[in-house]
Each structure stands twice: as structure tokens, then as C-alpha cells.
Amino acid sequence: MKLRTSIFAAAVLAVAAPAAMADLAIPWLSYRTGPYSPGGIPVADGFEDYLTLLNERDGGIGGETIRVVQCETGYNTQKGVECYESTKGEGSLVYSPLSTGITYQLIPRATADGIPVHSMGYGRTAAADGTIFSHVFNFPAHYWDGASIAVNHILDLNGGDISGKKIGLVYHNSAYGKEPIRTLQELSGKHGYEVMLVPVDHPGQEQKAQWLQIRRESPDYLLMWGWGVMNSVAITEAANIRFPMENFIGIWWSGSENDVLPVGERAHGYKALALHGVGADFPVMADMQTHVLDTGLAAGDGDQVGTVLYMRGLYGAMLITEAIRVAQEMHGVSDITPEMMRDGLENLVITEELMAERGLPGFGPSFAVSCENHGGPGIGWVQQWDAEAGEWSIVSDAIQSDKSVIDALIKEDSAAYAAENNIEPRCG
């Protein structure tokens, strides 16, 4: 009798399972625990809250509700791979690994499984070459864009001439931190500045030797590719040696409230690159308040709303959901597959009108993804910290990266990857 009941129950579950799967499954490899959680939590909150908003306000996308498939990585690459393997069978449409290390591991796996990866502003830069990396997207900008945008900002500050200047790079001694080195060296050949490299080992809690070196060598400008505790310690040490904060520019992962608040007023004037607008003064946030925060459906405490990293998570979710709409329209079905999702990402067009329609006017750049270009326009801004007001503000116009240098580097790296992995270029 018991056996028969079990078989019946299993049969019911088997029949019911596909029905339960009929939604848009978006995996989220979050890190709400561990040393890097102060960065992981706000991104996760923003990402999840935006998807909740679409479910609550619009009933999902194209009539399909969105289901977030959570997996905690602790920012650990091995756990990230385990998360991928354990969630890919859930009908997962697109992965946002939220870690350069995890992204590197997922590129061959996800490509083989036919599931796209969106590493927005992180991951392997050469993935911008869609002819080789068919399933990986890193729009709207990647690390090499970041390096070039920072150099262009310094050029702007110096009337277009930085020959003879010394630009230092304080970087996390990892694959992530080393990403901009080649670009900075190539650009130094073009603009005649000197590059000074200052690696910092994980986690970056103690950086005295590095900052004594910086004090001795007195670079004119400093760039930073850091994450987690390394950022706030670096800004503290910069203040200690009285390095001019307005000449210290972090990548967009070194430019959140977490990085400057622990330093207090001494962080005033510190700059960072921005992938998108700052603050919560956008129409979408009113809807967020009504449908998510006031109804108690927020992913977190609500204390991260409007922070740089919260808005980054929200922006990432917005771009992915727009790609879902494109995929639904292209294929004429609402319940899309990962391959359809890939098509949606590759044909995504973001316009000023669309951004305004989504309640985010002027928040990010307009761009069109294509078969060849998975990296987007390579546009960014510079934001600066006002310690007294306790807020970031955008202090530059939109800055375009130097594609004449970067595209050649991308082609070189992607060609090497293609040769190693026997990949035939696509896109006709």
C-alpha cells in the first residue's frame, strides 16, 4: 500500500513539475555571507527587488512570472561553480556570476550548456568579442573600457597632454586586479605617461608597504582596481600620506559607499568610475517604494536602497529583463529557453526612450548589442564623493573609451582563446 502511495505521489510530482517550471527562472549567484558580503548584499538586494517589482506591478514579463533561483557563493569560485551545476537544471535563463573568478570558470561550461552569462562590468574582458564568445556578454562596459575611461578623464583634466606624468595602479593581486594592466601599458605608449604598478595581496587589510612606495615615488594620479576591505584601507592610507583625493580614481567596483564611509571626512574628493547614474532620484524608485518596500517584499532590510551597489544590481536586472522581452518578441513565445535568451541578449537595444519608459531616464548609456559586439559602448562617467553630504555625484560628462586601442587588444586575446579551445569565429 505504502509503495503504491509513493508511486502515485511521485507520478503527481512528475506531472506537476513542468507546470511549476513554467516561469522565467533567473539564477542569482549571491554572496550575502563572508568577508565580501558588504558588497554582495546591496547588489543582490537591488537585483532581486527589481525582479520583485516586475512581478508585483506588471505580473512578470509577457505574462510569465519571474522566479529567482538563489545560490550562495560566499564569493568563492569553487562554490560558484557548484552553484552553477546545481541550478542550471532549473531552466535557468542567464547567469550573473557577480565575480570575475566565477565568470572565468563558467565561460566554457555555460557555453557548452547553451546558457548565456551576463558579467556586467566584470569578468573576462575579451568576452566582448561575440564572434568567439557566443554566450558571454559584458555590456555596457568592461575593465579595459574602465582603464581607458580613467585615462581619458585624466587627459581631460590636463588639456589632453599627460606626457611625462606618472599614473599608478593599486590593484588586487588577482585575475580581476590585473585586468587593466595591459590596457594602461598600451595607452601609455600612445599618451607618453609612465605606469607604476602596486599590487596588494588578498584581502588587503595591511597595505603600509605599498603606500610608502607610493609616497616615495609620488605618482601624479592613482587608479585602483580593488574590492572589499582593500578599498577602504587604500583610501585610508591615501589620506594618511596626504595623496590628493581628487587624483585618486577607483574602478566602478571601488566606488561604493562601503569604500568611503569607514574613512569618514578624509575620503572627501575621492573619485571612482561610474557605470550608471548615482542616487535613488529616479521614477522607478517610487514604484519600488509602493510595490516592494512598503509591502514588505524587499529582499533585504531596505537599508541599501539607493546606494551605488544597490542601483548596480537593479541596473543589471533591468538589462536582463529587457533582453527577455526582446527574446519573447523575437521567438513569439513568452516561456523562453536559455538559447532564446541568448538571442535576446545579442539583439538588445537600449535607447534613451526605453530608459525613460522604465523609470530610469539618463541612468545608463544608449547602446545596441550585436553578434560581434557583446561588450556594449564602453561609456562611463566619473563620480566623486562628498563626505559632508555623504553622497556621490557625477562630475564628468559621459566618457567614451578609446576603442582604437582596446578593440585590437580584445581581438588579440579572443583569438588566443579561440585557438586554445578550437572555436571557429561566427557572425558570418
Next chain:
Amino acid sequence: MSQQLLYAIEVSLNGLMAGVLYALVALGFVLIYKASGVFNYAQGVMALFAALTLVGFQNGQIPFAHLINEIFGTQVHHFGWHLPAFLSVLLALAMMVLLAVIVEKLVLKHLINQEPVILFMATIGLAYFLEGFGDLMWGSAIKKIEIGLPYGPSDSIDQFTYDLFGYGFFIDRLDIVAALVAALLVCFLTVFSQYSKIGRALRAVADDHQAALSVGISLRFIWVVVWSVAGFVALVAGVMWGAKSGVQFSLSLIALKALPVLMLGGFTSIPGAIVGGLIIGVGEKLFDFLLGPLVGGATENWFAYVLALVFLVFRPQGLFGERIIERV
């Protein structure tokens, strides 16, 4: 004096200061190991927990606010007060004593006379529990410590060395305070362990649990005392390191900085922790200054362990550790 030599002196001085900070973390390990033969894996997390508690009390943060809000549907976060630094330190210290009592009651008392490795495993469990508990109690947001610590370079040292050598040395005022605090701490701990009745009892327990019990020493009381003192040291270390980076969960990783210090200085010696810290601090900074450029920099993490290993080969018990000879 040549410019390179002046730089090397400056690097060495900063290495000494960094070494003091390493020693502050190592001291907590030494205290517990000395008194109970337990390598307390949770010492780094205790520093984090102590600093979180201090800032939480000072800012009037409601403990377990997230949990309370989830269960009762409330929106409470702060009591609305801002406590003076001194009172916050006292409250944080009381919390560390309470933690010591709880650890003794729930963990250690059940493990009397167990193998050291069992106690070590228990502290691993304690570390992970305490990390999650701290997160639940105070949240994972990064917090700023505001207890009036000085920041920035010492202008007087800068000016003095400039007048003397034509090059101004950089010394962080926070590091100077940390060195003074560490010196006071070592004096206090040395007097406490050498001359107080409880200190002598601590050493008796460290030598032999059974023998100490047989002469009427309460093992459980001693454990509470030693974990409380280690909690106090953790609070000092957490404050000094937290002042540099903000109080955040990566503070627990400072334990990694203490391991080479312990290997070098010995697990049972308070002066060993200090001298070990200074040698590691100066050694890693000088190596990075002299040879770092040849090997791509960022040598501090691994060189500290290389230095400790070299000492270990020639003196396994560490510089000041007790040489234990077990006869067959």
C-alpha cells in the same frame, strides 16, 4: 645618509608598527594556548565580534534587529542613543566576558581532559558560529569606529626627521597609539600571569589539567578568566584593525597575520608574540622594499610564512616557546 638607506629605515619603522598590530592578534592566541593548551581558531572572529559589539552599543543599534523585524513585522533598528566611547568599551568588554562564560558552559566544560585536537575542532566550530551570530546580531554593514583615535601622519616626526636627514619619515599616529596600547597590554598581562594568584593558577592549569584539579584549582573558573582576558585582547585588536578599515567581516582574517608570528615567537610566550610580531613586521616590509620589485611585489603575505618556516626549522618551539621533552 643615502636616500635608499633613509627609505629602508622608514620602511623598518613602519614594519615595527605593523608588527605591533600583528602581535596584538597573536597575544590572544598565546593567552588561551598558554592556559589551556588550546589553539583557539576563533580568535580572529572574536576580534571581529568584539569590535562589532563596541560599535553596535555605541551607535545604539538594536541587537538582532533584522530577526526581530522579520518575526514581529516591526521596523526597529536603533535605540536612538549614542554612547560615550568609554562606556561602549566597557559594555563590549562585559559582552566578551559573557561570551567566555557561555563558551565555557556550553562547550569547554564538556571537553575537559579531551585531546587538544578535539578542543581545536571545537574552536573551529565556535569561529563559524560566532561569525554567523555576529552577522545576525549586528548586521553585515561596514561600520566606522569613532572612539577618538588619531589618524594621519605624525607631523612632528616628519619635521624632526626632515630637519635631521633632509627626508621626513612617515609614521601613522594610529600605529603609535597601537604600539603604546600593546606595550601597556603586555605589561598588564605579564604582571597578571606572573604575580597574581589567578595568573599562577592559569599556568598550573596549562601544565596539567589533572594536577591542577587535584590541588583545588577550578578549571572551569580559570577557563572563564582566560577566555575573558583573550576577549579583552581581541577587543583591543579589533578596535585597532577596525580603525584602519572600518569594522567589517574581513576583520576575522587578521588571524592569518598572527599565525607566522606564533610560529616564530612560540605559542606560549607573551614576549614571544611581541618580538615575533616585530620580526615579521620588519622582515616582510624590508623584503618587499628590497626584493619586491624583482618578483612583482605583493610579497608580504607569503614572505611572513617563509620567515616563520625558516625559524621553525632551527627552533621548532619558536623563539621563546617552551621546549617540551617527552620521555618514552
